[in-house]
Amino acid sequence: xxxxxxxxxxxxxxxxxxxxxxxxxxxxxxxxxxxxxxxxxxxxxxxxxxxxxxxxxxxxxxxxxxxxxxxxxxxxxxxxxxxxxxxxxxxxxxxxxxxxxxxxxxxxxxxxxxxxxxxxxxxxxxxxxxxxxxxxxxxxxxxxxxxxxxxxxxxxxxxxxxxxxxxxxxxxxxxxxxxxxxxxxxxxxxxxxxxxxxxxxxxxxxxxxxxxxxxxxxxxxxxxxxxxxxxxxxxxxxxxxxxxxxxxxxxxxxxxxxxxxxxxxxxxxxxxxxxxxxxxxxxxxxxxxxxxxxxxxxxxxxxxxxxxxxxxxxxxxxx
Numbered sequence: 001x002x003x004x005x006x007x008x009x010x011x012x013x014x015x016x017x018x019x020x021x022x023x024x025x026x027x028x029x030x031x032x033x034x035x036x037x038x039x040x041x042x043x044x045x046x047x048x049x050x051x052x053x054x055x056x057x058x059x060x061x062x063x064x065x066x067x068x069x070x071x072x073x074x075x076x077x078x079x080x081x082x083x084x085x086x087x088x089x090x091x092x093x094x095x096x097x098x099x100x101x102x103x104x105x106x107x108x109x110x111x112x113x114x115x116x117x118x119x120x121x122x123x124x125x126x127x128x129x130x131x132x133x134x135x136x137x138x139x140x141x142x143x144x145x146x147x148x149x150x151x152x153x154x155x156x157x158x159x160x161x162x163x164x165x166x167x168x169x170x171x172x173x174x175x176x177x178x179x180x181x182x183x184x185x186x187x188x189x190x191x192x193x194x195x196x197x198x199x200x201x202x203x204x205x206x207x208x209x210x211x212x213x214x215x216x217x218x219x220x221x222x223x224x225x226x227x228x229x230x231x232x233x234x235x236x237x238x239x240x241x242x243x244x245x246x247x248x249x250x251x252x253x254x255x256x257x258x259x260x261x262x263x264x265x266x267x268x269x270x271x272x273x274x275x276x277x278x279x280x281x282x283x284x285x286x287x288x289x290x291x292x293x294x295x296x297x298x299x300x301x302x303x304x305x306x307x308x309x310x311x312x313x314x315x316x317x318x319x
Contacts, residue, residue: 016131035117037114037245040213041101041232041257047117048262051250056263058270061105063145063256065098067091067127069077069241072099073113074107075123080204083146084127094131096240099233100248101158104238104256105263113245114238117260117311118267124152129159130142144171147180153266154181156259158252160197172202176229176281181266183208183259185251191303194224201226206262206285209304210234210254215295217304218285223250228304229288230295258288268315287314 017276038048054102060080070079070092079102082091093099106123107116108226126143129135140159147155155175161168175182187197191279200207200222207226210218210233218234231253240246265287292307302307 003061020136022272025237036109037237038112038113039232039237040234042103042115042117044213044215045309049118050311050315054264054268054271056106056260056267059118059154059263059267060122060124060150060152061118061145061154061259061263062124062126062150063098063102064107064126064128064147064155064157065093065101065142066095066129066131066133067093067098068102068123068125069093069099069239069243072103072239072241072243073112074110074116074239075102077108077110078102078106078121078123079125079202080114080122081124081150082127083143085142085146086127086130086135091125091127093127093241095129095133097133097158097245097248097252098125098127098129098206099241100236100246101156101252101256103132104236104267105156105260106254107239117257117264121260121263121267124150135159137168141167141171144175148175148178152180152238154183154254154259154262157199157215158185158250160187160200162197164198164201168199169202172199172205176204179280181205181281181284182260183255183262185255186210186224188220188250188252189222190220191223193302195222196224197222204281206258206281206288207305208251208255208258210249210251211295211308215308217295218249218251220249220305221254223303225302227302229258229283229292229305230254230308231261233257258309261288261309261314264311265314
């Protein structure tokens with residue numbers, strides 16, 4: 001049975017079992033930046049201070065998305081593996097979403113363009129969505145198994161569906177139960193008792209919502225019982241094919257931000273050790289959430305989870 005996915009910046013779907021999301025701003029910058037930009041989210045949350053301790057060295061982060069611009073000056077040296085699961089044998093990103101997410105995690109510090117949250121992390125990119133932003137459960141599941149088999153430490157998935165699926169849930173359980181860290185977008189369906197998309201809605205997934213420059217929940221960010229943590233997701237500047245830059249908004253952007261922070265934590269832990277273990281999903285979730293900054297109800301709430309990620313304290317906890 002075909003079960004359709006769409007990346008989290010697409011317009012409204014015409015099919016009941018497709019994901020649909022509200023429109024948002026996408027601004028494509030048609031010239032290459034001449035100097036390196038540190039985006040507002042990275043500055044606001046103190047990421048540059050952490051780079052003295054960790055830049056995500058030796059951590060493999062897999063982006064499962066629309067592919068990647070393999071020749072992009074900010075991404076080329078970061079990419080260690082690519083694979084296309086859409087049947088075209090071409091991992092290049094004809095959409096832009098996958099390249100944007102990849103840049104948020106690991107764009108290199110090279111005096112041009114932008115710099116990612118974890119600028120020394122190694123990027124693996126599986127193309128599990130077409131250039132139109134759609135895919136099948138089979139493509140997603142195969143991409144997740146590939147990421148596991150290739151040794152990804154962290155899997156970042158900025159995609160979603162309103163419908164649960166047994167095969168997808170089994171793949172989620174497989175990667176989590178075998179010690180990999182899985183980070184998924186909550187979705188862009190706004191507030192409600194439970195508007196979180198799958199796979200973000202599955203138990204134990206680190207499910208990410210979006211905040212704006214005012215450190216408030218983005219109006220589009222989905223809410224519900226599985227929301228875990230919040231990160232910058234509005235007006236995010238990152239890579240765009242083939243060698244350009246663009247500004248996107250969505251929980252799609254917040255998700256790789258958390259993946260990058262997780263890479264910083266994991267890299268430092270493996271280099272220096274720490275007070276508490278940090279090698280699996282539950283341990284990473286605890287590292288991220290116990291020092292998160294509350295922004296709504298005290299403790300956890302369905303709108304903002306445990307609050308805004310606190311990268312500096314999360315990494316310092318390893319001391």
